[in-house]
Amino acid sequence: MNEIKIIIAGPRGRMGSEAVQLVTATAHFKLAAVLDHKNDGMMLSDVAGFQSISNVPIYTDIEKCLQEVEADVLIDLTTPEVGMYHAKTALEYNVRPVVGTTGFTKENLAELEDICREKELGCIIAPNFAIGAVLMMKFSQLAAKYFHDIEIIEMHHDQKLDAPSGTAVKTAEMISAVRETKKQGHANEKETLKGARGAEYDGMHIHSVRLPGLIAHQQVLFGSDGQTLTIRHDSYNRASFMSGVKVAVETVMKHNNFVYGLENILD
């Protein structure tokens, strides 16, 4: 397999640090540089926790990084605003983005799709890299054909910035694609406490739980006459996302188009 040269944005983060371990431990991957808003000009080995990783420069300015470092793929695990800027800039420099960062708007996704079409370059946006989570979304989409009453409950650690999670939004979008719009609950229901029924997407309700101790969990509840079905996925650590990151990096090198969701590239 040809070597894939990778830049990681957000290397000190919960996901970014796990991705640094993945990339440096994979024989055909090379960590070419990292992007961080701290430690500009230093080497990654100067940063606590990364002492054993040699020859990886840290850049704050993505343009400078892309001008000085030869790279094939940018993995972004930062925040939505930063991630969008990184993905657009990477494409400008013919580097393929693999974005795990969540919180992108529909407009963000459409803009990236346009750039990919124009540049004929691959880009993968994956709201969830865990294979089990992708299956949970696909199973939910299948169940939604038969069960039209659905509530999505996503549960995450309390350091998460965006709500609802990218996975919950993607699940609702996938369900929406096969389910006729249906307003959930009683037609005359009234919230006596604002937010009690959660967020609404195409008539479905999404509830976001944030607690210390949690990592990333989601259950999709389906109800029908005299029966319920629950489809649930749990990530107990960030390593659970890494096989998906690896597949996305390998696949984006073979694609010349925009992909939103890992389910579109898994066999």
Ligand SMILES: NC(=O)C1=CN([C@@H]2O[C@H](COP(=O)(O)OP(=O)(O)OC[C@H]3O[C@@H](n4cnc5c(N)ncnc54)[C@H](OP(=O)(O)O)[C@@H]3O)[C@@H](O)[C@H]2O)C=CC1
């Ligand atoms: N697709 C998936 O499977 C998954 C996606 N995620 C998503 O990934 C993203 C990151 O999550 P997580 O790792 O938990 O978050 P963290 O807050 O732990 O990590 C984000 C990192 O980005 C850094 N950062 C902020 N601004 C910049 C910048 N301009 N340039 C470079 N780095 C920057 C932060 O630095 P500092 O702390 O100094 O601000 C931090 O180290 C989130 O959007 C999350 O929802 C998370 C898990 C799985």
Ligand SMILES: O=C(O)C1=N[C@H](C(=O)O)C[C@H](O)C1
């Ligand atoms: O922030 C997280 O932790 C996670 N974010 C992603 C999301 O918003 O869906 C994926 C996973 O749920 C973990």
